[in-house]
Amino acid sequence: MNEVHTDPIWVQLAYLVAAVLFIIALKSMSSPRTARSGVLIGATGALLATVVLFFSGIELLNLGLILGFLAVGSIIGWVAARRVKMTAMPQLVALFNGVGGGAAALIAVVEYFEVGSSDLLLLIFTVATVIVGSIAFSGSIVTFLKLQELMTTRPVIIPLGKWVTILVAVGTVAAGIGLVVQPQDWLLVLLLVLSLIFGVLFVLPVGGADVPIVISLLNALTGLAVAASGYVLDNVLLLIAGTLVGASGTLLTNLMAKAMGRPLTSTLFGAFSGTTAGSTSAGSDRPVRSASPNDVAIMLGFASKVILVPGYGLAVAQAQSTLRELADLLTEKGIEVDYAIHPVAGRMPGHMNVLLAEANVPYEQLKEMDEINPEFSSTDVVLVVGANDVVNPAARTDKSAPIYGMPILNVDQAQQVVFLKRSMRPGFAGIENEILYDPKTTLLFGDAKDSLTKVVAALKTV
């Protein structure tokens, strides 16, 4: 807006086409049948817009450097996305989102030098982009560290955290206002630092189970930052694309929170309340019943109906195909086998479906929670592989548990429950699971793949 350049009509029309492609892409990705084509449509829109930009006649100094950095960034993104294991995909998405927010913040920093104090509204949006982009950046980095388990997945409560957070929030707003009133470079640096700290403080108190919701929220925030940068740069496409993501991301965050039965407010404002529930790890030295792979094979072999509950532990052990082998073997023996998929099994809603599809598990054997829950009471054996929180009855009964209210798979209604676990360590949410101590529960300790292989071998001789 501070420059005389206006895009030619054909460029503006091309941006319009790109915007429509983005809308169609989002729409397509909302339905399983068309989802894949949605990616192609969205990528086409992005490619079109970027190519058009180079020929739009805008001033492009440093063209060689720009193309170089563009190529390097594209290669990094491509390689990271191709190489990542499907189990680690949620944190990669968090990271991609973070760098997007970082890019928006940096754009605004550069623009700040250009804008000067001439246009008040422009200055306000520039400052807003810096704040929101920085929060999305540092917040995403923390979620990455949590998911990658480079830091604890439990809520981190710092002493006086509530007051520190409020102080930083107030400081950020004050620095922002200061910048608008009296633009000064040191204030800009202060604003950057405070916004980054706020992003960290915002995500630290969030417990493991709520991390997906936070990623989705930060994704929406980056969208808003991009929209604001679109205003600053007078680029309508950035405004539209950013707003689309901001709006759809906000709704998606809400839908996810609902699927997990988590009140959104307690997730988001944990940083301010300072009351995010801790752990209720009482009596972890109580006796449990453990068994050998042979015992488990016999239990399964003489059942008439078996439900498999796969969890993140299965994916970590890369045991999806071994589980499928077990399922095939049981089916051959005339035993009814189903997979019970909790909406948030894995680390994100829908993550487990992706992981099992990768192991060629037929789609029709995957039963969603509402469909499978009435079946547990008529099931002989439930085999829980590397899942914990999604079958924890504390979600129904214990009001103090961080997962209270989350819909769970009712495995406790089955005749027998077998857990394949590495250890007695609690799940991602960091809370004890009462079913483990139930008399009808049997535990088989060990790496999921290892255990499953032994069970399969034993089952062949039964």
Place this chain on the structure above:
Amino acid sequence: MDGVALLTIFILSIFVGFEVVSKVSTVLHTPLMSGANAIHGVVVMGAIIVAGKATNALELSIALVAVLLGAINLVGGFVVTDRMLEMFKPKKPTGKEGGAA
């Protein structure tokens, strides 16, 4: 473009954004979030614009980092979303018969 026109576009985009994802099934939450994440990668255009008019070394360095980050977001976002959705396509016959003997 004048402020009111931009505001109009902004408000209408909010409604479209809400509308397009309102009927998504739980299974697609993750890929959809990832797809939306890729779309805001067009922020790389903004980075290119500011890098294109940067006149001193500091501005240029910051803008080029933004180009790098934006490109990672855009390309990585679409590729990883595609990998997720690849899993949902109907299986070829070979996948199903591989039962253990």
